[in-house]
Amino acid sequence: MAPAYWFGHGLGYSRFEYANLTADSSSADGVAVSVEVTNAGSRDADEVVQLYIHQRHGSASRPIRELKGFRRVALGAGESRTVEFTLGPAELRHWNAAARDWVIDETTFDVWAGGDSTAGLTTTFDVTRT
Numbered sequence: 249m250a251p252a253y254w255f256g257h258g259l260g261y262s263r264f265e266y267a268n269l270t271a272d273s274s275s276a277d278g279v280a281v282s283v284e285v286t287n288a289g290s291r292d293a294d295e296v297v298q299l300y301i302h303q304r305h306g307s308a309s310r311p312i313r314e315l316k317g318f319r320r321v322a323l324g325a326g327e328s329r330t331v332e333f334t335l336g337p338a339e340l341r342h343w344n345a346a347a348r349d350w351v352i353d354e355t356t357f358d359v360w361a362g363g364d365s366t367a368g369l370t371t372t373f374d375v376t377r378t
Contacts, residue, residue, distance in 0.1 A: 256364030262289030271373040278336035283361040287323035294322045297331045300360040306353030
């Protein structure tokens, strides 16, 4: 049975559009993620931009989507803004019961950005050992 309301669902006075989701894993601080958010409505409003990740493969089973960041932004009618997140080791690691330690697996991660947990705008990045 599907939920009646998904995580992050809310009623607002405007409509928001998301575009240009990028994930740059070459940053020394971690993975730099950015997304452009536009208030496509006729009223000024706030939006909570949510960032989700999924690890495709690894040493343990991971959730389908994990919330790893969110930002509240106030946008005027028709205004756009680029919202940035950084995914560092704390956001990418997970507890591995077999190893009894925190691990970051070499794998591909999927990233989604949007106003709720059903966000459709997606990109990927790879984590490799250096």
